[in-house]
Amino acid sequence: MSASSKVELILEGLDCANCASKIExxxxxxxxxxxxNLNFVTKTLTVEVKDNxxxxxxxxxxxxIVNRYEPHVVVKEKIYHYNKKGNIAKNSFKREFIPMIIGAVIFIIAVILKFSFWLKISLFLASYLLIGGKILFKAIKNIQRGQIFDENFLMVIATIGAFAIGEYPEGVAVMLFYQIGEFMQNLAVNKSRKSITELMDIRPDYANLKTGEKIEKVLPDKVKIGDLIIVKPGEKIPLDGIIVEGESMVDTAALxxxxxxxxxKKGNEVLSGFVNKNGVLTVKVSKEFGESTVSKILNLVQNASSKKAKTENFITKFARYYTPFVVFSALAIxxxxxxxLNNAKFSDWIYRALVFLVVSCPCALVVSIPLGFFGGIGGASKNGILxxxxxYLEGLNDVDTVVFDKTGTLTKGVFKVVEIREKGSINKSELLEYAAYAESYSNHPIAKSILKKYDKEIIKEYIKNxxxxxxxxxxxTIRGKEILVGNDKLMEREKIRYEKINAFGTVVYIAVDKQYAGYIVISDEIKKDSERAIKGLKSLGINNIVMFTGDNKNVAxxxxxxxxxxxxxxxxLPQDKVEKIESLEREKKTKGKLVFVGDGINDAPVLARADIGVAMGALGSDAAIEASDVVIMTDExxxxxNAIKIARRTKKIVWQNIIFSLGIKGIVLLLGAIGYATMWEAVFxxxxxxxxxxxxxxxxxxxxID
Incomplete structure (x- = not known):
């Protein structure tokens, strides 16, 4: 069976959010x-095809399908152009607005000056065709394709209806103000698109590829692993790599x-998206552009719209039923x-029905809700939160339990040997040597701290069994002696008589040939930011804060x-953490979300099991980015x-728009039905x-930011 494939298409000229949801x-x-998934903000349609x-x-x-709904939209496969402006469509002023301006002038002349009845009608008709000709043409085309309930058709019916009942000035004026409103709406959408695009403007424009003594400016995706690139002051670092020459200050704010x-300086890793401030750097590329940090971040943020919030899904479903409901209500009116009804005039009730038609497009909701969520995700990324x-953005509003892993999350994860205490005939240096040899195969931070303290060559031949x-x-077995290095459980398991130590830190006990030989205390420093984090979460009303650790009870x-x-x-143990998360889920008294925050290195199962998994300090960590739902790019x-504040304000703004849009439309529909609202209010x-x-x-x- 053939593998599936993923294709990204750009829908150039897509400005109708309602049509976008229908296309999707x-x-x-x-x-x-x-x-x-069609991202209306970036005009990107991401499609997974079953068979490549x-x-x-x-x-x-x-x-x-796109041609059926939006004939003017051009569908192109996505190609990355490394520029700063993004793919913001520009309206052609001459083509769109010169006829409208001429139509508006004719309309004003027809309203102000006194002409014969037929000449006035002719002027109104001419101005109507100049102002709304494009919409009329679109409506006819859409009807031929079977697309009836769209804003073009509804606006044409409403304005032609106004002509039919003798409201000629109002018919033209409604079309004119509708067109002006649409223009302003498109400007606002494009402005917000541009703002979000610039917010995530971390894509590099080019790379200075060094070949021998020659330096060539190329697209970042043309550079291979192992190539050397030159990064001058003021330039973005285009790909991940290791500095082989030079030193500088880099601005990491974009990530x-x-x-x-x-x-x-030389030997340090730098990531794509960093901005070089002063020195010239020579960087050996370690990842191709498609696998680089900047590329992964952009893909994550731009594809975030595929995982829609419940509110977005509700609005999409609501929009499908709202327009037909209002149209059939208009027909009934x-x-x-x-x-x-006695003495009821058809012309009066038809006018009221026309008000319904003008109000029947759900664009306010269909455009603003995705913009709100995508803007929230973009704003979070600017703050180093993916x-x-x-x-997940919506889910952060309902957090009632936060579980922190200790090491590397609340503490620095940098262990230091702070005390060595020998017992019996073995001295401190021998005790440290036995511990270092025993820990030499381990990658655990505690083992690394012992090896760092020992700071001598480990001869592997001395280690057996x-x-x-x-x-x-x-x-x-080290040099013929049986060595035990571990916690109190190990001592008890091996029936070693030892002295239990109560110290602030992790205690490593050592036994030689079944005799207790002493202990080493290793301490991990608490991050300065951790206390602020716990206080801040409690100030947000999250009072159930839990810590997981493999450390002993006393230290914890x-x-x-x-x-x-x-x-x-x-x-x-690592497997215990998943069981504890499940236990906490069962103990929850509310339907709130459980968040697990870990360093992302060995917490993948727990990150996946929590309602929302947050990987922290994950700058450049592919494993963390894959396993979690939220990625904090720093160690804070x-x-x-900040993530919860962004989520709460996003939700607040989204619901403001829902209540405001439905409220105004509902009021105008009610006033229109009883004859108090005109088509002017309907256009608004x-x-x-x-x-x-x-x-x-x-x-x-x-x-x-606050």
């Missing part, structure tokens, strides 16, 4: 399509949200009252007490507070409300 629904109905051999025919079918530049979808006992420690309790953590589970646990309830909702949605881009 129809593309998902294609037999060869596994899944399709059918990609070409599927793209052809997609083009037919981490940190404003303080970082010093780098036009026909039923004049038949059953949120993988609107569903090496055995790592899970959750306890290590048993090995001391750290928890210092930070103000509510509940601690200590001495956990307090950024979780359509395009005016959409414009205000879009402008309000753009406010979400300013969140998360």
């Amino acid at each position: 629904a129809k593309v998902n109905e294609i037999g060869d399509v596994k899944s399709a 051999k059918k990609t070409k025919s599927t793209i052809s079918a997609i083009k037919n 981490t949200g940190e404003s303080i530049p970082r010093k780098v 036009a026909l039923i009252p004049p038949i059953f 949120i993988k979808g609107g569903n 090496y055995n790592e006992i899970s959750g306890c420690g290590i048993k090995a 309790n001391k750290i928890a007490e210092k930070l103000g953590i509510d509940k601690v589970y200590s001495e956990l 646990p307090s950024k979780l507070i 309830a359509d395009v005016g409300v959409a414009l205000l909702a879009i402008l309000n949605a753009m406010r979400v881009l300013r969140v998360g």
Whole structure:
């Protein structure tokens, strides 16, 4: 069976959000399509095709669907152009607005000056065709394709209806103000698109490829692993790599949200998206552009719209039923009252029905809601927080339990030997040597700290019968002596008589030939930011804060007490963490979300099991980015507070738009039905409300800084 394939298509000229949702629904109905998601903000249609051999025919079918709904939209396969402006469509002023201006002038002349009846009608008709000719043409084309309930058809019916009942000035004026409103709405959408695009403007424009003594400016995807690139002051580092020459300060704000530049020199790793501030750097490329940090981040953020929030899904479903409901209500208003009510004029009730038609397009909701969520995700990424979808952004509003892993999350994860205490005839240097040899095969931070303290060559031939006992420690024969290095469980398991130590840190006990020989205390420093994180979460109303650790109970309790953590589970093996998460899920008294925050290195199962998995300090960590739902690119646990604030404000703005849009439309529909609202109010309830909702949605881009 052939493998599936993923294709990204750009829909140039796509400005109708309602049509975008219809296109997405129809593309998902294609037999060869596994899944399709249309991001209205970036105009990108991402399609997963079941069989890669059918990609070409599927793209052809997609083009037919797009042409059916939006004939002017051009479908192109996505090609990355490394520029700063993004793919923002520009309206052609001459083609679009000169006829409208001429039509508006004729309309004003017809209204102000006195002409004969037929000349006035002719002037109104001429101005109507100049102003709304394009919409009239679109409506006719859409009717031929079977697309009736769209804004073009509804606006044409409403304005022609106004002509039919003798409201000529109003018919032209409604079309004129509708067109002006649409123009303003498109400007606002494009402005917000541009704002979001610039917010995520971390894609490099070029790379300076060094070949011998020659330096050539090339596209980043033309550079291979092992190639040398030159990064001059003021330039973005285009690909991940290792500095082989030079030193400089780099601005990491685009990836981490940190404003303080970082010093780098020969041997340091640098990531794509960093900005070189002063020195000239020669970098040996370690990843191709498609696998680079900047590429992964952009893909994550741009594809975040595929995981829609419940609110977005609700609005999409609502829009499908809203327009037909209002249209059939308009038909009922036009026909039923004049038949059953005495002295009811058809012209009066038809006018009321026309008000319904003008208000029937759900554009305000269909445009502003996705803009709000995508803006929230974009704003979070600017702060060094990657949120993988609107569903996770929305989920952060309902957090009631936060579980932190200790090592590398609340603490620095940099262990140091702070005490060595020998017992019996073995001295301190011998004790450290035995511990170092026993830990030499381990990658655990504690083992690394012992090896660092020992700081001598390990001769592997001296180590025999090496055995790592899970959750306890290590048993090995070193220079003919049986060495035990581990925690108190190991001592008890091997029936060693030892002295239990109560120290602030991890205690490693050592036994030689079944005799207790002493202990080493290793301490891990708490991050300065951790206390602020716990206090900040509690100030947001999240009072159930838990810590997981493999450390002993004494150390765990001391750290928890210092930070103000509510509940601690200590001495956990990796598999125990998943069981504890499931236990906490069952104990929850509310339907709130459980968040697990870990360093992403060995926490993948727990990150996946939690309602929302947050990987922290994951700059350049592919494993963390894959396993989690939210990625914090720095080592600051307090950024979780920012993420929740961004989520809460995004939700607030989204619901403001829903209530405002539906409220105004509902009021105008009611007033229209009883004869108090004119088509002027109806135009405001359509395009005016959409414009205000879009402008309000753009406010979400300013969140998360405080």
